[in-house]
Amino acid sequence: MSTTLVRRRYLTNFENHRLPHLFTDVLVIGSGLAGLQAAIEAAAHCDVLLVTKNAVDQSATALAQGGVAAATAPDDSPALHAQDTQAVAYGLGHEDVILQTVHAGPGCVRELRDWGARFDLKGESIAFGREGGHSRARIVHAQGDATGREIVRVLVERACRNRRIRIFENCFTIDLLTLDGNVVGAVTYHPKYGHQMFWATTTILAAGGAGRVYRETTNPVLATGDGLAMAFRAGAILRDMEMMQFHPTTLYVAGAARALISEAVRGEGARLLNASGERFMPAYDPAAELAPRDVVSRAIATEMKRAQSACVQLDVRHFPPGHFAERFPNIARLCHDFDIDPQNDLIPVRPSAHYLVGGVAVDIDTRTNLPGLLACGEVASSGLHGANRLASNSLLEGLVFGKRAGEVAAQRATSNGRLERPHAISHLLPQSPRTELDLADIMNSLRSVMSRNVAIERSGDRLGETIEIIEFVSRYVMDKVFDDPQAWEIQNMLTVALCIAVGAATRCESRGVHYRTDFPQLDPEWQRHIDLRRGEEGMQASTANVPRVEFETT
Ligand code: SIN
Numbered sequence: 001m002s003t004t005l006v007r008r009r010y011l012t013n014f015e016n017h018r019l020p021h022l023f024t025d026v027l028v029i030g031s032g033l034a035g036l037q038a039a040i041e042a043a044a045h046c047d048v049l050l051v052t053k054n055a056v057d058q059s060a061t062a063l064a065q066g067g068v069a070a071a072t073a074p075d076d077s078p079a080l081h082a083q084d085t086q087a088v089a090y091g092l093g094h095e096d097v098i099l100q101t102v103h104a105g106p107g108c109v110r111e112l113r114d115w116g117a118r119f120d121l122k123g124e125s126i127a128f129g130r131e132g133g134h135s136r137a138r139i140v141h142a143q144g145d146a147t148g149r150e151i152v153r154v155l156v157e158r159a160c161r162n163r164r165i166r167i168f169e170n171c172f173t174i175d176l177l178t179l180d181g182n183v184v185g186a187v188t189y190h191p192k193y194g195h196q197m198f199w200a201t202t203t204i205l206a207a208g209g210a211g212r213v214y215r216e217t218t219n220p221v222l223a224t225g226d227g228l229a230m231a232f233r234a235g236a237i238l239r240d241m242e243m244m245q246f247h248p249t250t251l252y253v254a255g256a257a258r259a260l261i262s263e264a265v266r267g268e269g270a271r272l273l274n275a276s277g278e279r280f281m282p283a284y285d286p287a288a289e290l291a292p293r294d295v296v297s298r299a300i301a302t303e304m305k306r307a308q309s310a311c312v313q314l315d316v317r318h319f320p321p322g323h324f325a326e327r328f329p330n331i332a333r334l335c336h337d338f339d340i341d342p343q344n345d346l347i348p349v350r351p352s353a354h355y356l357v358g359g360v361a362v363d364i365d366t367r368t369n370l371p372g373l374l375a376c377g378e379v380a381s382s383g384l385h386g387a388n389r390l391a392s393n394s395l396l397e398g399l400v401f402g403k404r405a406g407e408v409a410a411q412r413a414t415s416n417g418r419l420e421r422p423h424a425i426s427h428l429l430p431q432s433p434r435t436e437l438d439l440a441d442i443m444n445s446l447r448s449v450m451s452r453n454v455a456i457e458r459s460g461d462r463l464g465e466t467i468e469i470i471e472f473v474s475r476y477v478m479d480k481v482f483d484d485p486q487a488w489e490i491q492n493m494l495t496v497a498l499c500i501a502v503g504a505a506t507r508c509e510s511r512g513v514h515y516r517t518d519f520p521q522l523d524p525e526w527q528r529h530i531d532l533r534r535g536e537e538g539m540q541a542s543t544a545n546v547p548r549v550e551f552e553t554t
Pocket of ligand 1: 065390
């Protein structure tokens with residue numbers, strides 16, 4: 001296993017007596033839904049510094065179309081929502097986490113409305129959408145297909161108004177600082193201020209996912225897995241990293257970037273057609289187009305392979321005239337940009353990397369194995385999703401666990417008190433004598449090999465080759481100290497890609513979003529988490545049991 005990659009502790013060199021220092025109670029890394037929610041909650045009790053590598057309103061959340069799953073409709077209940085969530089988790093979901101989340105859902109939606117979120121209404125009540133794997137229409141949405149943008153608007157406004165929250169935009173967090181295994185803050189880089197050291201009693205990691213390690217993804221360019229990689233370097237456990245969810249329907253126009261066509265479109269009645277123009281989903285699952293995502297993505301991949309075609313088609317031509325554009329105004333606009341008129345034309349779609357179901361292992365209170373570090377949102381593996389995520393459960397998770405992280409961080413900060421002097425932490429790695437490689441080429445090759453070998457279908461041989469390739473390249477990339485965010489992102493992407501590939505090679509079965517052609521069955525022996533962590537001799541892989549608690553259904 002690549003010792004060059006795994007042994008690397010800090011990506012940058014720093015000497016603490018040469019750098020500016022800032023002190024805070026709570027440091028939040030990331031400004032998606034979970035990070036903003038955590039900052040707002042913590043700031044009710046203490047001072048918060050929120051750092052984000054782009055503008056504060058730029059995140060994967062802002063692109064979320066579908067909505068927030070919350071059991072608030074009269075024919076619905078948290079128990080039904082829990083059952084649906086547990087059903088797609090394929091035995092890896094934590095029942096206590098699932099119950100806590102679905103019960104908190106309606107309250108979170110109410111709070112967002114109180115804060116000014118304008119969700120779509122039917123008459124006086126909330127209008128609920130339907131998505132795959134949900135037994136009820138329970139998806140709360142805004143402006144048809146712009147739910148994430150609306151929630152971000154409300155949370156950003158609230159965070160910016162709060163005098164106890166300082167927001168540092170365009171500030172790249174390079175690494176978490178650790179002292180005797182405790183996380184004590186982070187070293188960051190800002191184009192104007194250079195390197196800085198931020199010291200905090202508690203650090204909340206909410207830095208999002210890693211879809212950019214794949215060539216085709218719904219994720220924004222900033223989803224390069226920085227939070228996962230820095231947590232790994234600091235000694236955190238990364239759990240079930242092989243569980244990368246592919247969204248079944250992203251717009252396929254050759255040469256253009258993939259863009260999400262929300263699952264809510266299928267929830268509204270859209271059908272999937274293969275290259276012969278036949279509807280194929282009923283042959284794969286009784287829920288047809290509304291089967292869970294892993295089932296639909298694999299069915300599409302099978303149909304594409306069978307017909308040697310680059311995509312399948314989404315058909316909404318049977319919708320009443322004007323309905324599609326009214327219900328999905330942004331998707332309609334996107335289609336029109338590519339000269340597709342959904343009322344009369346089929347929409348070409350194919351699956352793309354969408355959501356990392358695995359992540360930094362946390363308990364029900366968002367605590368990681370490192371004292372001082374909490375994690376929430378996509379970067380974390382909370383046990384809510386298990387081996388597959390139910391549509392629109394991610395915004396719900398960000399709301400519920402962002403808030404919990406804020407509460408826990410504030411409690412910790414209040415009882416431990418604020419650090420007043422910087423710790424003596426420095427890092428100096430000598431210059432490497434090895435050849436420099438072209439980083440842009442490395443990134444393209446990495447994204448291609450991950451898309452070919454570690455996507456919807458995996459096999460032991462190809463995973464082994466992928467690990468070899470990443471290890472080889474890492475010898476020439478992870479031995480160097482770079483001084484710009486793009487290079488750090490590529491180092492982070494290599495780290496996360498290796499973890500995904502090692503997790504996938506370790507799990508010799510098929511479960512949820514992880515499908516092995518050489519082990520096509522679910523194996524009860526593997527109803528365990530796969531935990532990866534950094535060791536001096538290389539990557540350490542172990543397994544952990546799935547906690548069992550009484551599953552209440554009332
Ligand atoms: C979608 O609108 O299909 C994406 C929402 C999600 O991933 O939950």
